[in-house]
Amino acid sequence: MKPFTYERPADVAEALAMAAAVPGSRFLAGGTNLVDLMKLQIEQPTHLVDVSRLPLAEIAETAEGGLRLGATTTNSQVAADMKVRARYPALAQAILSGASGQLRNKATTAGNLLQRTRCAYFYDTTKPCNKRQPGAGCAAIGGIYANTAIFGSSEACIATHPSDMAVAMSALDAQVEIAGPNGQERAISLEALHRLPGETPHIETSLQPGEMITAVVLPPPPPGGQIYRKARERASYAFAIGSVAVAGGKVALGAVAHKPWRARAAEQALADGANPAEAMAAELSSAKPDGHNDFKLKLMARLGAACLTTTGAGDGQ
């Protein structure tokens, strides 16, 4: 690791001010992604502002009948919460399908959303990667790593976003609350948080420098069934090679794009009376596999249809 300094603020305002005061600062939450990447010198912050003890660890009811998950709620805490388990089972399942019990005890809601790709060439510092070093090239294009995007990729980057939790939050139409260094606050949809790679794969979110996530707000659960299912290369403790979240008539796909992929075409097809297989075919008709990841077409068609059948989405909802 490169040397850095460390501070522990008492409240959000202090955290924002500390980060703004030192160029190259980063917020540290559970550290399960940031510390890992710092060991590999893929991340080289000069200063860490430890947000893990900020008073943002609450799960609270909203006036609208939804839930506000504070930014530093842990993945374990959210998945264990009875309100979440009863009303947002797809979210509990998505979180529980990620990482391990130990990691979920540290991983936070905000940190999980902002974790970086697991593209093998992003991690291999001997290979070119536009995300690590803008302009260097992309070793994954034409490489042997196959857990890459089939939607929304670019000539610069074909990586996927690895979070399970975020896929369920996308299907649930979650909002992200953000605080900025000058005291400004804003809220955006989860869909607007992550970006597609385009020419600038190193810019992964719409957060501005110094901005902090303070909460994720779930609207009231939509009518209809919910599910999260994940396919991976071993039975547990592995990242998705494809995943599906369904909440009522809303569908999001994981491990297929640089962001949680909201399956609007599938949703529209369901609304128009399509059956599960037809709805997935409608979504996948715009997929662009690259030869190495062609398996994802069949995988997602089957996984998606199975999920939609289980929840009964499209059965006259």
Added chain:
Amino acid sequence: MKTHFTINGQAASLDLDPRTTLLDALRERLDLKGSKKGCDHGQCGACTVLVNGQRINACLSLAVTHEGDEITTIEGLAQGEALHPVQAAFLEHDAFQCGYCTPGQICSTIGMLKEAADGWASLATDDLTADTVLTDEEIRERMSGNLCRCSAYPQILAAIRSAGGLA
């Protein structure tokens, strides 16, 4: 940076480079070498310790973040000559070969049994709102963060099954 914590019931204070992980602080500074460094990247569970009663990977946690925390390692489980029930169950069921993963397996088991006792669900839980029943499938899923290269999994499972409720 001065950091104070309680390790296995004893107060400790260390002047730490912020880069030091909790695992390195335990092993290199406090000479507690029971917690193992398998991968140093959160991928194996050999470094599992209990922080304020919860299991975490010590390799991915910076030691300076643990100001005021109560940390329990494998060295802190036995009461004198009396083994912790989970340690005794691992011995009884021959739940190891080389033993490298064992301290992490045991600390993880203790944390996991508390999570189950607190009613936490897992991905193996069919009904997310029902009471937790630690079936074999549940134990396997909840312990998936601890790899064993010797593949002593059947014996580890048997040990945990018998220790269930004792931790």
